Amino acid sequence: MNTAQFIPKSTTSNIKEATFTWKTPSNIALVKYWGKSNSQIPKNTSISFTLNNCHTITSVKFSKIDTVATVNFDLFFEGKPKEEFTPKIAEFFKRIANYCPYIFDYKMVIDSENSFPHSSGIASSASGLSAIAMCLMSLEKELYPEITSDFINKKASFLARLGSGSASRSIEGPLVVWGNHKDIPESSDLYGVRFPFKIHTIFKNYQDAILLVDKGEKQVSSTVGHNLMHQHPYASNRFLQANQNISKITKILSEGDIKAFVNLVESEALTLHAMMLMSNPYFILMKPNTLEIINKIWEYRAQHNSNVCFTLDAGANVHVLFPESEKKAIHKFIDSELAVFCQHKQYILDEVGLGAESL
């Protein structure tokens, strides 16, 4: 794998001070990433919808200093210093140092805010890390003006991946594939690429309502969950199935086969949770209200000949997915029948988005 392409040569450019601000989205996987090997290499290919409304806005102010041995940064979240995020970001800088050696020449002040409620149970690492990665790439563009926008997106995804795998899918949109796959040209284990085929119009403005069932701390971190796939009795079949699902969904997304989409996406969500149920130690991340919502969705779908479906990430919240044509009816359904299963009746209406934006 060619990681050398991401190591910059030394430069004579001298940027004394610069501030960059990026808004980057969260994403929701349709075919899930669950299982990885060292340096964040996925065991199977995954694909996600990029979201629009759930995002992070991050500014990084770079001020030139004498080169230091340990990365020098201050971190603010919603205007206040955020000690508990510092170790994760310090670890991120450690992992990317080889590819961004210029970070040792700057003091960085990072200012971040999320559009979604703090500790809503929505993973903020994908949007948070991709935003920092884009700010770093803006500095790199100043230092190396010859780099192309294609390279910037690729390397930003590569850097974000080293922080958190799913963050590699939060640079572009509307659909991003991460992980090398025989049917997806240019796909790579190192970074996400935009879904390279025709996307049927029905999927271009797909809707996602995120029902906040449980806003508590996750009982099991993603990293622990991924690691449990190492001794998992069903791991190799799961990786095979996921890669087959990538081939299937490629056709579904191009042809607009919504019934097949519903089946594949729900099966992926339940398989992800089945892997958790069958690992050792075993764990259950769904809550009783997660199941109440799933049953209501199935009931509604049958009664109204609807195409609404659900997916889950590694938690209890439910992503309700539906085509734009059903927006009015599904909003009503959520409000009258599903919101009651959410903490404080909270949910977030989102839709497919196009990726990172410079502000």
Ligand code: DP6
């Ligand atoms: C269930 O990207 O959070 O959401 O690479 O350890 O940071 P790390 O894991 P993370 O895993 C996400 C898992 C998932 C499925 C997915 O988004 O594909």
